[in-house]
Amino acid sequence: MPTGWLAVAGLGPGDEALVTPEVRAALAEATDVIGYIPYVARIAPREGLVLHSSDNRVELDRAKLALNLAAQGRKVVVVSSGDPGVFAMAAAVFEALEAGAGAWQDIDIRVLPGITAMLAASARAGAPLGHDFCAINLSDNLKPWSLIEKRLRLAAEADFAMAFYNPRSKSRPQGFARALAVLQEACGDDRPVLFARAVSTADEVLRIMPLDKAQPDMADMRTMVIVGSSQTRIIERPAGPVLYTPRSVPEMVA
Amino acid sequence: MPTGWLAVAGLGPGDEALVTPEVRAALAEATDVIGYIPYVARIAPREGLVLHSSDNRVELDRAKLALNLAAQGRKVVVVSSGDPGVFAMAAAVFEALEAGAGAWQDIDIRVLPGITAMLAASARAGAPLGHDFCAINLSDNLKPWSLIEKRLRLAAEADFAMAFYNPRSKSRPQGFARALAVLQEACGDDRPVLFARAVSTADEVLRIMPLDKAQPDMADMRTMVIVGSSQTRIIERPAGPVLYTPRSVPEMVA
Numbered sequence: 001m002p003t004g005w006l007a008v009a010g011l012g013p014g015d016e017a018l019v020t021p022e023v024r025a026a027l028a029e030a031t032d033v034i035g036y037i038p039y040v041a042r043i044a045p046r047e048g049l050v051l052h053s054s055d056n057r058v059e060l061d062r063a064k065l066a067l068n069l070a071a072q073g074r075k076v077v078v079v080s081s082g083d084p085g086v087f088a089m090a091a092a093v094f095e096a097l098e099a100g101a102g103a104w105q106d107i108d109i110r111v112l113p114g115i116t117a118m119l120a121a122s123a124r125a126g127a128p129l130g131h132d133f134c135a136i137n138l139s140d141n142l143k144p145w146s147l148i149e150k151r152l153r154l155a156a157e158a159d160f161a162m163a164f165y166n167p168r169s170k171s172r173p174q175g176f177a178r179a180l181a182v183l184q185e186a187c188g189d190d191r192p193v194l195f196a197r198a199v200s201t202a203d204e205v206l207r208i209m210p211l212d213k214a215q216p217d218m219a220d221m222r223t224m225v226i227v228g229s230s231q232t233r234i235i236e237r238p239a240g241p242v243l244y245t246p247r248s249v250p251e252m253v254a
Numbered sequence: 255m256p257t258g259w260l261a262v263a264g265l266g267p268g269d270e271a272l273v274t275p276e277v278r279a280a281l282a283e284a285t286d287v288i289g290y291i292p293y294v295a296r297i298a299p300r301e302g303l304v305l306h307s308s309d310n311r312v313e314l315d316r317a318k319l320a321l322n323l324a325a326q327g328r329k330v331v332v333v334s335s336g337d338p339g340v341f342a343m344a345a346a347v348f349e350a351l352e353a354g355a356g357a358w359q360d361i362d363i364r365v366l367p368g369i370t371a372m373l374a375a376s377a378r379a380g381a382p383l384g385h386d387f388c389a390i391n392l393s394d395n396l397k398p399w400s401l402i403e404k405r406l407r408l409a410a411e412a413d414f415a416m417a418f419y420n421p422r423s424k425s426r427p428q429g430f431a432r433a434l435a436v437l438q439e440a441c442g443d444d445r446p447v448l449f450a451r452a453v454s455t456a457d458e459v460l461r462i463m464p465l466d467k468a469q470p471d472m473a474d475m476r477t478m479v480i481v482g483s484s485q486t487r488i489i490e491r492p493a494g495p496v497l498y499t500p501r502s503v504p505e506m507v508a
Contacts, residue, residue, distance in 0.1 A: 017276040020369065025271065059501075085376045087501070091384030094498040098489050105491055111377035115274065115367045122339045123365035130345030131397075132405060134388035134414060142502035143385075151386060151412045158408035159401075160388060235352050237359055244348040247313075247341070248396035 006070040006107055008090045010083040010114020011042055015200035018115045026077050026112055034066050035079035035089070043079065057141075059089060063096035070107045083116035087137045087165045118163035121196035121224040124206055126235075126242035128194060128226050131249070133161040138179055139172065148175070149182055156186035161229045161245055167219040177216040183227055184211050192234055194226040194243055195219060208234060208243050260324040260361055262344045264337040264368020265296055269454035272369045280331050280366060288320050289333035289343070297333065311395075313343060317350035324361045337370035341391045341419045372417035375450035375478040378460055380489075380496035382448060382480050385503070387415040392433055393426065402429070403436055410440035415483045415499055421473040431470040437481055438465050446488055448480040448497055449473060462488060462497050 007026040012018035027033065032050045033043050040053040054062050062078065070076045080088035090111045097104055122129045134155045140148060155162050162183075168176040183191070189212035197205045197220070207218065211227065219225055231249060235242040261280040266272035281287065286304045287297050294307040308316050316332065324330045334342035344365045351358055376383045388409045394402060409416050416437075422430040437445075443466035451459045451474070461472065465481065473479055485503060489496040 012274075015276070017279065018274050018367070020266075020272050020274060022269070022271040083373050083377075085373060085381045085383050087384070090377070090381035091498055091501045094381055094384075094489060094496055095500050097496070098487075106493075108493070109496075111381065113272070113369045113373045113377040115369070116373060119337050119339060119367045119370060123337075123344070123367040127339045127344035127348055127365060129339055129389075130341070130348075132388070132390045134386070134409075134412075135383075136386045144503070144505050147413075147503060151414070154408045154412035155388075158388075158405045158412075160405070233352075235348060239360075239362070242348055242351070242363075244345055246349050247345045249398070249401055251398050 004070040004073040004075060004107065006066050006076045006078065006093070006109045007112050008078045008080070008084040008093050008109070009112040010088070010116070011039060011079055011081050012115040013082055013117050013120040013200045014198065018120065018200060020112070020114065023112050023114065029075055030077040031074045032069050032076045033079060034062055034076060039079045039081050059092035060096055063089065063093040064100065066093065067096060067100060067104045067107060071103050080114070083114045084111055085113065086116045086135065117165065117199065117224045118226065120199045121194065121226060124196060124199055124204070125194050125208065125226070126244040128228055128232055128243045128245050129161055129163065130247060131161065131229060131231065131245040133163060135163045135165065137165045138175060139166040139169070140175055145175065148179065152179060152182045153186055156183065159229045161232060162227045164225040166221060167223055167225045168216065169221045176219055180214055180216060187211060187227065192228045192232050192243055195223055196226070197223045199224065208241050258324040258327040258329060258361065260320055260330045260332065260347070260363045261366050262332045262334070262338045262347050262363070263366040264342070264370070265293060265333055265335050266369040267336055267371050267374040267454045268452065272374065272454060274366070274368065277366050277368065283329055284331040285329045286323050287331050287333055288316055293333045293335050313346035314350055317343065317347040318354065320347065321350060321354060321358045321361060325357050334368070337368045338365055339367065340370045340389065371419065371453065371478045372480065374453045375448065375480060378450060378453055378458070379448050379462065379480070380498040382482055382486055382497045382499050383415055383417065384501060385415065385483060385485065385499040387417060389417045389419065391419045392429060393420040393423070394429060399429065402433065406433060406436045407440055410437065413483045415486060416481045418479040420475060421477055421479045422470065423475045430473055434468055434470060441465060441481065446482045446486050446497055449477055450480070451477045453478065462495050
């Protein structure tokens with residue numbers, strides 16, 4: 001039997017110049033690529049490569065297919081956008097592995113990191129995550145909403161900058177409005193917020209504003225939202241504003 | 255006068271296969287590369303390229319040099335390891351820009367993201383950052399220690415997985431021991447912790463253990479430390495353990 005393997009790879013936020021050579025090399029060797037439809041659509045077809053696209057919300061099915069193919073000796077790449085370890089397929093693969101058959105225990109599994117959306121968005125806007133920060137998935141598909149609100153309040157009390165993944169979808173139109181209300185109460189009206197949509201693609205739009213101007217419909221599933229810490233500030237420049245968080249916190253503030 | 259520019263670029267954790275094509279392209283066009291000695295040492299010398307190495311702790315001097323050279327029409331890349339926006343040079347450049355001369359206001363400044371250490375370490379170990387998490391710089395060079403302790407306690411209360419940059423240095427031997435004591439009190443003895451040293455280089459060493467086995471001297475400045483959330487778990491495999499955090503939190507836990 002040929003030796004199969006499974007690589008869980010991050011394609012970055014969209015620009016092909018943000019895909020690492022490590023990921024390119026895995027894709028060049030692969031016999032099978034598995035992932036959510038728009039991510040698999042980024043992979044160029046070639047002879048000897050089978051593309052397996054599936055819809056959103058079937059992450060565990062996708063993970064099991066990947067493990068089964070690798071166990072059969074196929075060279076499998078599961079693709080995520082951004083980084084596979086951040087709200088993406090790596091955890092789903094390990095969930096399936098843990099729950100799964102002993103036949104999977106010897107499979108060579110590697111996670112290949114990628115440029116995650118919050119760091120791509122941060123780079124485009126300046127450096128809002130230049131000091132301590134947190135990353136929160138605002139979807140309550142897999143956790144109770146009460147836990148999200150608790151984390152928002154504690155993150156504000158800790159004075160983290162905050163990066164929000166999956167802020168809003170058609171099936172969850174209300175959550176982001178509630179999150180904004182919690183943040184406005186905890187952080188005040190003037191706290192800067194970044195809406196970064198479709199970063200590094202032709203559709204990219206960045207908007208920076210104070211929190212009291214933020215509206216729920218400014219976000220969708222292609223948007224990263226970053227709310228600054230109390231130290232985050234804006235530099236106005238002819239080419240547009242820069243959003244950044246200084247490296248230091250003065251003794252009197254802390 | 256020629257048109258200069260400034261790119262603040264992330265070289266990733268060490269492996270050249272983790273440097274993005276975007277960063278490679280900027281380096282290929284540069285006339286000047288500026289950075290901390292070991293990061294500049296990663297750049298191949300070539301005709302027409304001036305390498306400016308400097309020691310640690312002179313980030314603002316480095317930023318001013320970069321801005322001045324770009325204002326003179328040079329094509330300047332400031333290099334950081336990992337991602338330049340995470341505890342690295344991007345914030346220092348914007349601090350210098352904000353404090354600095356009007357002559358800098360028209361400089362074309364771009365931040366080019368890279369694979370940050372916590373995501374490289376996470377990928378090697380499995381997916382410990384697969385659910386909500388925070389990133390904290392444990393150095394108290396630029397912030398009071400009391401703020402670090404406050405953030406550790408609030409992050410534990412929020413049940414974030416936690417990634418720690420700069421856990422320990424020769425000039426700060428005591429801080430990490432205090433951090434471990436706070437974490438043991440807040441998270442309990444069994445919480446899994448990862449020490450990931452020199453990830454993606456020939457010196458890479460990963461160690462996973464329960465928090466009560468963690469010792470201060472297991473970390474140095476080349477080590478990322480990741481402490482799991484209450485949901486983080488270990489899968490034992492023949493090839494070694496996998497550390498991961500599932501995507502979901504059950505209603506009864508939250």
